[in-house]
Amino acid sequence: MEALTSAVLGDLVSRAISIMVEKCREQTTTETIAEEDLQRLHQLLLRISAVVEEAEWRCITNRGMIRQVSMMIKQMFRGYYLLDSFNFRKKKTYDEEVGHSLFAQSKFNPAKRFRRLSSNTQVESIVIGRNNGKELKQVILVLESMVADMKEFAIFLMSYPRMYQQPYGSYLFVDKCMFGRQMEREQAINFLLQDEPNGNLGVLPIIGPGLIGKSTFVEQVCHDERVRNYFSLILFYSKTDLKEESVTTFIDNCVIKHQNIASDGKRLLVVIELLGDVDEGEWKRLLHTSERYMTHGSKIIITC
Structure with missing residues (x-):
C-alpha cells in the first residue's frame, strides 16, 4: 500500500x-x-x-x-x-x-x-x-x-494640388484677417489664376448687403502671394457709380495697390468697389471698351 x-x-x-x-x-x-x-x-x-x-x-x-x-x-x-x-x-x-x-x-x-x-x-x-x-x-x-x-x-x-493654408499663429498678428470663407477664397483665387476661353475678359462679381465683409474678402484675395505674382498691376477703383467714365479717366482714377515688376506680361487685376447700384448700360460700355485695352489674362473684381 x-x-x-x-x-x-x-x-x-x-x-x-x-x-x-x-x-x-x-x-x-x-x-x-x-x-x-x-x-x-x-x-x-x-x-x-x-x-x-x-x-x-x-x-x-x-x-x-x-x-x-x-x-x-x-x-x-x-x-x-x-x-x-x-x-x-x-x-x-x-x-x-x-x-x-x-x-x-x-x-x-x-x-x-x-x-x-x-x-x-x-x-x-x-x-x-x-x-x-x-x-x-x-x-x-x-x-x-x-x-x-x-x-x-x-x-x-x-496629382491633386496642395491647399494653401496660413499658419494658425498668423491670426494673432495679421490685421484684418477674415475667419472662415477659406473655400470661397480658394475659389476666387482659382478663378483669377485661370485663363478665360477665347481671350475673354474675366469678371468676378461679389454682391451683397453692406458691411458683411466684401471689401475684406477681396483684400485677402489680392494679398495672396499667388495673385501678386501672377498680375503685374493690381488697381483699385472706388466711386459711387461708373457714369461719364472712359477707359482713360477710369485708369487715372484707379489707385495702384500692388506692382510686380518681375511678372511676365502685363496682366492687370482691377478691383471696382461701387457704393451704389450698377447701371447696366454704363457697365456694358466700360466692359466692352476695357476688353480692347486690357491684355489677355487680365481680370476684374466688382463689388456692389
Missing part, C-alpha cells in the same frame, strides 16, 4: 508539473505573438496616418478617393483605440504586479506563491484573450490590405 500510494502521488505530482509547464509555455508563446502583432499594428498605423495627413492637405475632388480616405481614417482610429487599450491593460497589469510584490510577506511561502501565480494568470488572460486577439488580427489584416493597395492611391493623390 505504501508503494502504491507513493506511485500514485508521484504520478499526480508529475502530471501537475507537466500541466503547469505547458500552461506557462503557451502563455509565453501567446505573449510573444501578441507583442509581435502590436508592433506590426503600430507600424501599419504610422504608414496609414502619414497618407491620411497628406490627403488632408490635398484638394481632392474625386468622390471615390474621398470615400477611401474616410475608410482609412475609420480603420486608423479603430487601430489606435485597440493599441491604446492593450497598452493601458499592460500598464495596469504591471502596476498590480508591483503592488502585489510590495505587500508580499514571503517569496518562499507556498500558499503566497500559489496565490500570486493564480492572480497573474488571471490578469494575463484578460490582457490577451481570444476575442481581443481575434480583433487585433482582424484589424491588422484590414490595414495590411489598405497598405498593399496604397501605391495606386498615392499616385492619384499626388
Whole structure:
C-alpha cells in the first residue's frame, strides 16, 4: 500500500508539473505573438496616418478617393483605440504586479506563491484573450490590405494640388484677417489664376448687403502671394457709380495697390468697389471698351 500510494502521488505530482509547464509555455508563446502583432499594428498605423495627413492637405475632388480616405481614417482610429487599450491593460497589469510584490510577506511561502501565480494568470488572460486577439488580427489584416493597395492611391493623390493654408499663429498678428470663407477664397483665387476661353475678359462679381465683409474678402484675395505674382498691376477703383467714365479717366482714377515688376506680361487685376447700384448700360460700355485695352489674362473684381 505504501508503494502504491507513493506511485500514485508521484504520478499526480508529475502530471501537475507537466500541466503547469505547458500552461506557462503557451502563455509565453501567446505573449510573444501578441507583442509581435502590436508592433506590426503600430507600424501599419504610422504608414496609414502619414497618407491620411497628406490627403488632408490635398484638394481632392474625386468622390471615390474621398470615400477611401474616410475608410482609412475609420480603420486608423479603430487601430489606435485597440493599441491604446492593450497598452493601458499592460500598464495596469504591471502596476498590480508591483503592488502585489510590495505587500508580499514571503517569496518562499507556498500558499503566497500559489496565490500570486493564480492572480497573474488571471490578469494575463484578460490582457490577451481570444476575442481581443481575434480583433487585433482582424484589424491588422484590414490595414495590411489598405497598405498593399496604397501605391495606386498615392499616385492619384499626388496629382491633386496642395491647399494653401496660413499658419494658425498668423491670426494673432495679421490685421484684418477674415475667419472662415477659406473655400470661397480658394475659389476666387482659382478663378483669377485661370485663363478665360477665347481671350475673354474675366469678371468676378461679389454682391451683397453692406458691411458683411466684401471689401475684406477681396483684400485677402489680392494679398495672396499667388495673385501678386501672377498680375503685374493690381488697381483699385472706388466711386459711387461708373457714369461719364472712359477707359482713360477710369485708369487715372484707379489707385495702384500692388506692382510686380518681375511678372511676365502685363496682366492687370482691377478691383471696382461701387457704393451704389450698377447701371447696366454704363457697365456694358466700360466692359466692352476695357476688353480692347486690357491684355489677355487680365481680370476684374466688382463689388456692389
